[in-house]
Amino acid sequence: MSTPAPDTASGNASGPDLLYSELEEDLRASVRSMLADRSPHNAVLARCETDEPYDPAVWKALAADLGCAGLAVPEKLGGAGASWREAAVVAEEVGRAVTPVPFLTGSVIATAALLAAPASASADRADSADGAGAESVAALLADLAAGHATAVLAVPFSSCPTPAGSGSGAGFPETVRVDADGHLTGTVTSVADASIADVLLVPAMAASGPAFFAVGARAAGVTRDAVISLDLTRRLSDITFASAPARRLADADGAVQALARGLTVGAALLASEQLGVAQACLDMSVAYLKTRSQFGRLIGSYQALKHRAADLWAAIAQARAVARYAAVCVAQDDPDTPVAVALAQAYCSTVAVRAAEECVQFHGGIGFTWEHPAHLYLKRAKSASLALGTAAQHRAALGRLVNLPPAN
Amino acid sequence: MSTPAPDTASGNASGPDLLYSELEEDLRASVRSMLADRSPHNAVLARCETDEPYDPAVWKALAADLGCAGLAVPEKLGGAGASWREAAVVAEEVGRAVTPVPFLTGSVIATAALLAAPASASADRADSADGAGAESVAALLADLAAGHATAVLAVPFSSCPTPAGSGSGAGFPETVRVDADGHLTGTVTSVADASIADVLLVPAMAASGPAFFAVGARAAGVTRDAVISLDLTRRLSDITFASAPARRLADADGAVQALARGLTVGAALLASEQLGVAQACLDMSVAYLKTRSQFGRLIGSYQALKHRAADLWAAIAQARAVARYAAVCVAQDDPDTPVAVALAQAYCSTVAVRAAEECVQFHGGIGFTWEHPAHLYLKRAKSASLALGTAAQHRAALGRLVNLPPAN
């Protein structure tokens, strides 16, 4: 055991395709234009001062009109039949605009979890072993892909896709239990975007072991309590289930797999969102450095600021390569996916926070005000760095994956 | 156990005196002037290209003529009766000039070890329990203080004063054993300045436990093999004892105490040496930034360089406070000494390396040449950061000392 995990997706000479395709650039342009038009910073900020930061019209435009909700869902299941690569570009743009929409939580994490549920694979097969579950999953995926409904995975947003423990089912949440009558009872804290979800996908512990359920967010026995979130544009809720009715979607390994895949794809695409956040912070900073004068000179002519901007640009260029690689790996279900995702989270979390912190500092006093959008990015970046595992947790995961074990 | 160790030396309102006294400034001026005169960079470099980097005349001038060898030795024992505070100022100057002299190893570490040997305390008492040992220690101290002889502690230069293990005697070296006839056999690697020592102070393991010996460096059965050291100005040797005759200076707790005190005072004053190295690197850099032009401007007018120089200055100002505090603590035998020393090594190691690395970079190509003294400082700084425990080892020690325990 003295060799690292080989990088399979880059095993061939030319390497994985880390560039953006023309299709991806077109998709980016559509999303960017729509968000610039419908969700400018002042609108985001104004909404954040209310109890309802989410604009349903923007979400409909993104999810349904532009078809972003179902990008990675096969056409047979009602989606666009593209892949997580394309979805990653959308995540970048959502990050770039700090738009409060449940794209990452709904169209990525929840959707990936459903796609990984064994019933999903059997939904278009005649010999479905689990007709009811399959039907539920297929119907739900179709609804999500069309933007008719929004689902989120009911786990703390801080959950790491590669838990420190080992073995199948290690780290499977146990705060929600399946009652004898199949209803759910328990609590889940800090669930992102739950306040606007129609459906909650709940990993719960049954007597027989891990299981995976769909619960109506407005069903009897379900309470969602708003949390004051650090990130103004992605709100958290604490959810309490008190004998809530639930549809069982998967069991045992199927449930473990659905949860793991949801978090893994989520972590991979969160890296792209972080890339978008970082790029927006750099762009905003560079624009300010080119227009703000002090001492009779544009402040962008001061070398200390120039060099920090250059270092940031170089770091973001690296984050882009890393985020693309993670997206390619989850799109191809590459065996190097665990390494790619841990790498992407370990790297992009840090770059996004640094970019947002520098953005505030580059702007001086104005960057410290509520009216300037810099703080929206700072709060998003810092929260995102804690979401789906911290950089340190992902580094620890890398240590296990590439055979660089801890001391002792 | 939820409180940190209080900082006793700074427990009073005005705090420990971290400034330099007039006496100390006078001492500094004498040492600096002598070293500038007798040991300029080109002389140091020229000697380093030979097999004998040490200039006995410089060492005599420092140790005997200026009386630096016996600064912290009580007058009764033949010393100057000052304290480790004053010796720390000499260490600064030795670092500042990267002079190859056995001041740290001989006049600090070995001397502190001898002063801590129980026999030393009893040497001026009539009821000495250990007449022979006491006599040996007193005679040796008098020789060292007068600059008539040089002794070094025969331990790897990387030895950390606060070993990770706990309990008296934990970490006491076992590579040298006491034979039945009281002679020593074994090896010690990477001993600093051993090549010019007259006497080796050897912690060795006897059947009865830890013991502490003096061995003539040129005695039968003693072999010193030169090592190619990273630091050109402080050479290492591997020492082999093959039934070498030895005088026993201390036993059991006394031996443990002598070793620990030698390393502790050494680590405290190494911080001052590192401060001197860092200050020299900054001074050299600032001078260069003020004279070198590129693009028709002094390079010191480029803000990126200015800001890095400013940050370095600020870090060195902090290193000075920290190094002074460690010197004060060992001088007063303050209960906060372990914290002060670990802090000083954790902080000053890093600052000296950073200063030396920046010095090379500030100088550009010329700083990468053998002819320029920058590399002497780089090698000294990096080696010193590994000496007497790495910064990480000292941080770990701090964790134990101030009740910030590791995970698990």
Add this chain to the structure above:
Amino acid sequence: MLNERIKALLDGHPPASTPRLEFLRARFDSGLAWVHFPAGLGGLDAPREQQRIVDEALAAAGAPDNDPHRIGIGLGMAAPTILAHGTDEQRRRFLRPLWTGEEVWCQLFSEPGAGSDLAGLATKAVRENPGDEASDWIVTGQKVWTSMAHEARWAILIARTDPNVPKHKGLTYFVCDMTGPGVEVRPLRQITGEAEFNEVFLTAARIPDAHRLGPVGAGWAVAQTTLMNERVAIGGGAQPREGGVIGVVARAWRERPELRTAAAHDTLLDLWTQAEAARLTATRLRQQLAAGGPGPEGSAAKLAFARLNQEISGFELDLLGEQGLRYDDWSTGSWASERPTTVDFAGRGAGYRYLRAKGNSIEGGTSEILRNIIAERVLGLPPEIRVDKDVPWKDLAQ
């Protein structure tokens, strides 16, 4: 002699039975307010170090203090400036109620277009009757980042009185009545949701010439006194070991073993090391200052403080993980726009500490400006190339 005065004050005005303000006024009048100030102005021309003796004795006797946090700008910035540059009349008028806290002060320096480049400010003051050397001044402009403006009676103000000379030369320093007409204070909300600071709009606000501090055109020199004292105040406070934000994190580590990880341990100890190094450096700086006045070394302390506060508070959120995603345990339970009158960088929740620390490298001189000061004034490196030094202010790109 000092002890006698203290005894006399306490005997004449027993703290237990003397109204607070009456005691504070009596303390000022007996020269025990700030002993290093001149006699008659709350002091005794005594060495600054003796203040500690007074403070401790009075505190021990249960005497009220002047709530120094609330009137920090007056004590730390306005008072030394008035003492150094004010007329006798100004000193007599302003220092006593400033020290007792009867009159709160604020600072009208920064402007939206003049942050780091303070001397580039655009607020203008013109004589009501040009040519009349005793005429009132009429002031118009916008100031920003003004703490306590909404509670203040007086402001120290810099305004441009001559746009036809290079920018540093056309400034004059005033005392501005914050309660007068033409002075409008609006809260300035910051990234924590609160409004610690204000914007102040001056619209033909009137200042009598008697409230001018120093000569016309000497505003920049007068302001240096204020700014030097500000930086010392920000960087130099005495702290016990583990004072400040590092103490909060260290306590969390000790009390909540479930937060500990191997990776975080070394980072925590590195931050602890840096915090303790900064604390010892501040101790040493105070020992140096006891001899001389404030110098550029204070800039290094503020620089280190800002960086450390930011690093530690960022680390704290990482350590807290899920809890870090949740903003605050704040009593109002929202991102409400509060108006705190004091700020505690180590107070409230981890999210607040993280956000508030971002201001530490901006307020009171950005870290970039402080690095310039160290590089140029301490290390003597060449100054930035200046394109605005010899140009009349009105001809500069604004």
Add this chain to the structure above:
Amino acid sequence: MLNERIKALLDGHPPASTPRLEFLRARFDSGLAWVHFPAGLGGLDAPREQQRIVDEALAAAGAPDNDPHRIGIGLGMAAPTILAHGTDEQRRRFLRPLWTGEEVWCQLFSEPGAGSDLAGLATKAVRENPGDEASDWIVTGQKVWTSMAHEARWAILIARTDPNVPKHKGLTYFVCDMTGPGVEVRPLRQITGEAEFNEVFLTAARIPDAHRLGPVGAGWAVAQTTLMNERVAIGGGAQPREGGVIGVVARAWRERPELRTAAAHDTLLDLWTQAEAARLTATRLRQQLAAGGPGPEGSAAKLAFARLNQEISGFELDLLGEQGLRYDDWSTGSWASERPTTVDFAGRGAGYRYLRAKGNSIEGGTSEILRNIIAERVLGLPPEIRVDKDVPWKDLAQ
């Protein structure tokens, strides 16, 4: 078509029985040296990507290569410059023996007084017969940081041909015969003890006008081709995962459990993460370059490479502890002045790696210059204030 050519080359010159040089010449002549070069100059005007096919096929057939590490300056810098700016005659004369390695090249650009400010160089070239446009040039000056000068037959050289115009405008680019009179090469010892580089003293060295590359006064423009290719060459090499210095450290970690500490573990993984990020970035950069030419993005790769090499090699010494105090496992057993002809940043001992890495942020463009390039050319930030742009070179402070 490509495969047929390869087959024809191998059939006509079976590697096993053909002398090395003969094979290399034949390969050049059949257009398989660098396929993207023009036909007749070792290429086929084919897309650059096809080179890989040739290289793999020839390697598989056991054909000798041209030892590209040894002739890196010729291949990476001289060749693209000669191709872009040389006359047909120059291309025909120089490119074939350059590629086969018969003639080694070096670069005479930097001077003691002109490092980052290359255009400020002082080495002068004057016509032997002023006014005669075909006259030889006489070159005098000192160059520095010249690798391979002691083995080189030819050098690419920039010299000042007109001191009376601003500095960028008075330069001309030449090919200099390193074996001619007036060219003296002295080893330049560096902090590792070795002398990888040289100083070159030019004392009335003669260069025929036919060895001028590009027009008189166009030296700066010609040099840009060289420099762009240099930075791409330094930053952009393809590496497997854990290639380079990180691999050395990772292997030490795996194979020597006694070195592991909790504190070092997270640092190691952070460095591993950064190294892998840099590697993927280089992969992406190569994919971008496959479409276009070298751009300023290559500067970012070199910047990252230098920083990482320095961080990792510093960490390695920390990890080794006592062993890090001992310099090398070097065969010569001393700080001897060797003259290596290739450099392996990941080679030799940890102490060597640490010291050698210090050069990475200096050689081939300092990290400071690279940051300027990124800030100005990529981000479009305002340029440094220049005081030397429009001044005749002779009037600048030297």
